[in-house]
Amino acid sequence: MSVVDEVTQANERYAGDFANADLPRQPRKKLAVVTCMDARLDPARFLGLEPGDAHVIRNAGGIVNDEAIRSLVISHHLLGTQEAIVVGHTDCGMLTFTNADLHGKLGPEAASIDFQPFPDVADRVRQSAETIRSHPLLSDSFKVSGFVYDVRTGEIEPV
Numbered sequence: 001m002s003v004v005d006e007v008t009q010a011n012e013r014y015a016g017d018f019a020n021a022d023l024p025r026q027p028r029k030k031l032a033v034v035t036c037m038d039a040r041l042d043p044a045r046f047l048g049l050e051p052g053d054a055h056v057i058r059n060a061g062g063i064v065n066d067e068a069i070r071s072l073v074i075s076h077h078l079l080g081t082q083e084a085i086v087v088g089h090t091d092c093g094m095l096t097f098t099n100a101d102l103h104g105k106l107g108p109e110a111a112s113i114d115f116q117p118f119p120d121v122a123d124r125v126r127q128s129a130e131t132i133r134s135h136p137l138l139s140d141s142f143k144v145s146g147f148v149y150d151v152r153t154g155e156i157e158p159v
């Protein structure tokens with residue numbers, strides 16, 4: 001069975017007893033989470049979130065870049081979130097390469113892309129939190145805190 005077959009069958013089972021048809025669009029906890037796309041991270045579970053509780057914005061590294069800011073501004077101004085948490089994690093793939101590595105591997109078509117790798121997770125989380133804190137469209141009424149999730153223990157530590 002292909003992976004697509006597996007996930008569509010899983011969806012049939014999921015939709016068979018679906019009970020979330022009436023959730024409001026605005027996240028109940030007024031929370032936005034920015035975290036990494038890493039397959040080991042299950043933010044809803046490690047943060048105790050139910051469907052409808054929070055926005056979860058994911059990308060490679062869980063970094064607050066222009067695209068994450070776009071989502072956070074919409075989250076805050078249109079959908080009522082009042083707070084963000086940024087969650088990096090140990091053993092992140094973004095620690096394992098440089099732009100030069102990837103440009104060399106992928107050739108000229110990649111040369112103009114900044115893949116936004118970073119050498120230190122906690123530092124990058126602090127930088128992302130500061131990007132939110134200092135953003136003119138988020139600064140005054142939007143709280144932010146940062147954490148590092150440990151892929152070996154499941155714990156988050158504030159940074």
Ligand SMILES: [Zn+2]
Nearest residue numbers: 036038092093
């Ligand atoms: Zn990662």
